[in-house]
Amino acid sequence: MRAFHRDRFTWFAYLLLGYFAYLQASLGPLMPFLRSELQLSYAEGGLHLSAFAVGMIVAGLSAAPLVQRMGRRTVLWGGAIGMGLGALLLMSGLHAGITLSAALAMGYLGTLLLVMIQATLSDHHGVLRATALTESNMLAMLCAGLSPLMVGLWARTALGWRGALLTAVLAFGWIAFFNRSAFIPPQSGSFDRRGPSKRLPASFWAVWFVLIMSVAMEWSMVAWSADFLHTVIGLPATDAAMLVSVFFIGALLGRFLNSRWALRTSPRALLLAMLLVVAVGFPIFWLARTPPIAAIGLGVIGFGVGSLFPLGLSMALDIAADHADAASGWVSAAAGLAILLAPFTLGALADRYELSAAFAVLLLFNAAALVIIAATRPRRFSERL
Numbered sequence: 001m002r003a004f005h006r007d008r009f010t011w012f013a014y015l016l017l018g019y020f021a022y023l024q025a026s027l028g029p030l031m032p033f034l035r036s037e038l039q040l041s042y043a044e045g046g047l048h049l050s051a052f053a054v055g056m057i058v059a060g061l062s063a064a065p066l067v068q069r070m071g072r073r074t075v076l077w078g079g080a081i082g083m084g085l086g087a088l089l090l091m092s093g094l095h096a097g098i099t100l101s102a103a104l105a106m107g108y109l110g111t112l113l114l115v116m117i118q119a120t121l122s123d124h125h126g127v128l129r130a131t132a133l134t135e136s137n138m139l140a141m142l143c144a145g146l147s148p149l150m151v152g153l154w155a156r157t158a159l160g161w162r163g164a165l166l167t168a169v170l171a172f173g174w175i176a177f178f179n180r181s182a183f184i185p186p187q188s189g190s191f192d193r194r195g196p197s198k199r200l201p202a203s204f205w206a207v208w209f210v211l212i213m214s215v216a217m218e219w220s221m222v223a224w225s226a227d228f229l230h231t232v233i234g235l236p237a238t239d240a241a242m243l244v245s246v247f248f249i250g251a252l253l254g255r256f257l258n259s260r261w262a263l264r265t266s267p268r269a270l271l272l273a274m275l276l277v278v279a280v281g282f283p284i285f286w287l288a289r290t291p292p293i294a295a296i297g298l299g300v301i302g303f304g305v306g307s308l309f310p311l312g313l314s315m316a317l318d319i320a321a322d323h324a325d326a327a328s329g330w331v332s333a334a335a336g337l338a339i340l341l342a343p344f345t346l347g348a349l350a351d352r353y354e355l356s357a358a359f360a361v362l363l364l365f366n367a368a369a370l371v372i373i374a375a376t377r378p379r380r381f382s383e384r385l
Helices: 008-038 042-070 072-092 096-155 162-178 202-233 237-243 245-261 267-287 291-319 321-352 360-375
Strands: none
Touching (some): 008 096, 008 162, 042 072, 042 096, 096 162, 096 245, 096 321, 202 237, 202 245, 202 267, 202 291, 202 321
């Protein structure tokens, strides 16, 4: 096994993913300020998150054909610049139609960037892609966690919440200036213009469904765990919101350790292990009725759930290594679909039954993902070389 090397392109890709994650995570924290300025309802505010997710789905389905027409460099830089322009449009929007369009543009163009980051890191690092993808997602989580803090800090200034978005755009300008001539890894395999999805093996689609369930679990926990702690455990709303940080700390620790373990262990084995960790942590959280026990469960779930997407992505790209652009696009579409539907579905179930009962759906998602991965035994890419 060769040593893992972080060269200039690797750091460039890591920084771009942090840029994407920061802007993606900013929509939620800035929404109260935007709703107040434009006099939007909760539903109208929520449509901005839905627009971003729709943009993700469309970008995921269209990225590979765009790469064939324009090349990876154009799509990567176009997506990065376009997401920044979308953020500037959101800052300047004085009407809901403009801000919704901006969110849609950020979702679409930002996801083109995301697809290229995932595909190029995969091709660049080959059999060590799991380490690169897990490390990059660790930095992405740090940047996403920084976003609410920046929104809150800038909201106290004359520039307001817009300063948080402007910070990201300026940071991207700095990244772009020092990496404007950066090498972009070429595609490692051929691409069938007539139907890329038909060339992906059945094992890829098995992992693809697992990725949908993994992202659904992660975003449902992010969206509803504070409400669970408040309504079921009985914590004050402010304390409940603060305790959710345990989930993110667990997720960050999980991604760091998995990035080390991935140097010697297959993504499939690690993915199975993390799904088992979630299977242990979720009942602790779900059945808890005291804050300390709930915090333990939340941290264990975060440790497992936080690594499911990068490990599943690594496994999917290992299976479809010769078609990284198409595979990365489909994975991004899966993430967008889960982000669009999962938190809303869990909320609808909570309205019909109760939040505690609705959370049982996540246990079913985890069980289904565990069974699918246990039954999926693809050959490693390194064995096909």
